Amino acid sequence: MKAERIAVLTSGGDAPGMNAAIRAVVRTAKAKAEKENRTIEVVGIRHGYNGLVNIGEIIQATGGYDIENDPQKNAILMELRTVSGIIHKGGTMLYTARSNRFRTPQGVALGKLACKVLNIKGIVVIGGDGSFAGANDLCTGEDAVHCIGIPGTIDNDIRCTEYTIGFDTAMNTAMEMTDKIRDTMEAHDRCCIIEVMGRNAGDLALYTGIAVGATAVLIPEKVNTMEDVVNEVSDRIEETRKTGKEYFIIVAAEGVSFKLGISTQTIANAIELKIKEIIKRERESLSELERKALEVEDIEEKTRVTVLGHVQRGGCPTARDRAVASQMGNHAVELLLEGQSAKIVIMKDGRITNCDFALSRKDAPAKPFDEKFYAVAHELSI
Numbered sequence: 121m122k123a124e125r126i127a128v129l130t131s132g133g134d135a136p137g138m139n140a141a142i143r144a145v146v147r148t149a150k151a152k153a154e155k156e157n158r159t160i161e162v163v164g165i166r167h168g169y170n171g172l173v174n175i176g177e178i179i180q181a182t183g184g185y186d187i188e189n190d191p192q193k194n195a196i197l198m199e200l201r202t203v204s205g206i207i208h209k210g211g212t213m214l215y216t217a218r219s220n221r222f223r224t225p226q227g228v229a230l231g232k233l234a235c236k237v238l239n240i241k242g243i244v245v246i247g248g249d250g251s252f253a254g255a256n257d258l259c260t261g262e263d264a265v266h267c268i269g270i271p272g273t274i275d276n277d278i279r280c281t282e283y284t285i286g287f288d289t290a291m292n293t294a295m296e297m298t299d300k301i302r303d304t305m306e307a308h309d310r311c312c313i314i315e316v317m318g319r320n321a322g323d324l325a326l327y328t329g330i331a332v333g334a335t336a337v338l339i340p341e342k343v344n345t346m347e348d349v350v351n352e353v354s355d356r357i358e359e360t361r362k363t364g365k366e367y368f369i370i371v372a373a374e375g376v377s378f379k380l381g382i383s384t385q386t387i388a389n390a391i392e393l394k395i396k397e398i399i400k401r402e403r404e405s406l407s408e409l410e411r412k413a414l415e416v417e418d419i420e421e422k423t424r425v426t427v428l429g430h431v432q433r434g435g436c437p438t439a440r441d442r443a444v445a446s447q448m449g450n451h452a453v454e455l456l457l458e459g460q461s462a463k464i465v466i467m468k469d470g471r472i473t474n475c476d477f478a479l480s481r482k483d484a485p486a487k488p489f490d491e492k493f494y495a496v497a498h499e500l501s502i
């Protein structure tokens with residue numbers, strides 16, 4: 121019986137849970153093959169689309185490609201045991217890349233050539249919206265290859281799905297890091313601005329903010345100017361100081377800094393000036409005696425910035441990420457083996473289903489912003 125071949129690759133920024141999705145792809149394909157008395161081989165393409173392009177170049181240069189004898193291991197054959205012991209690991213066993221070469225028609229043509237020569241009938245692409253744009257090129261036009269996407273990014277910013285693999289782990293990491301910072305902020309009566317990732321989306325900041333009880337959450341969906349930022353934060357600080365709060369946790373999405381074109385440190389400097397003004401104003405309303413008692417308190421350098429950075433992308437995936445990734449990987453292979461293409465596995469109303477690639481594009485309808493959730497974060501931070 122002739123073997124059918126499918127492939128899997130990870131692309132874009134890695135996200136905890138990608139390994140669980142790879143495992144699910146391989147194991148589902150093997151289970152289906154067994155059940156339906158077919159032979160299905162799974163090829164792992166390494167380093168994202170760069171792996172495919174490299175294979176295409178090798179074929180162009182040598183006339184063929186031998187998986188077993190590629191010293192660069194651009195592709196590997198994946199068996200049941202290849203994916204043992206990876207479900208709990210962050211990163212991606214297949215490595216990843218943001219491939220500039222695949223953004224060109226020549227790169228896509230090389231990728232298609234690689235699939236043709238390797239007899240790959242369909243590919244599962246695990247990544248973000250940029251990765252799906254690449255997959256869309258691969259599954260259209262001449263020599264199209266069937267593609268199914270699985271959303272994997274800590275940003276939770278893909279329009280057509282409620283959830284992306286990695287988001288829960290990143291949020292928990294950001295929460296744990298912020299809890300640690302909180303201890304020292306409290307000890308010094310300081311204000312910290314914690315910058316979290318998320319690209320142009322505020323989800324990671326908003327969910328982290330609510331989980332740590334932040335005094336204010338700054339997200340690109342809600343702020344448009346530096347004035348907005350400083351007013352939002354200083355109003356919250358002034359209000360909470362009145363009821364005795366002395367330290368403040370501000371969670372800021374990196375997207376705010378991208379949107380305003382200034383660094384989070386610059387935002388923090390402006391907030392610090394405001395805090396000093398607030399404290400001075402408070403002191404002016406005190407009696408001479410009360411003021412004297414406070415003179416020893418230092419009101420300088422009240423603010424500290426921590427950019428959490430790539431720590432948010434690493435680490436063991438949470439149970440939620442492992443479970444969602446497993447379900448998504450399973451569904452992706454079901455779709456591929458049914459002969460479907462140009463679909464993304466998504467979460468909708470808490471259930472795993474799928475939609476067309478087109479709905480992940482930047483011109484597709486935006487995900488509705490959860491105003492109620494934002495309002496709750498605000499209300500509870502008092």
Ligand code: F6P
Binds near residue numbers: 318
């Ligand atoms: O998309 C995932 C992400 O981690 C974003 O949150 C962040 O803006 C970006 O990738 C960082 O990219 P890099 O790893 O290339 O610095």
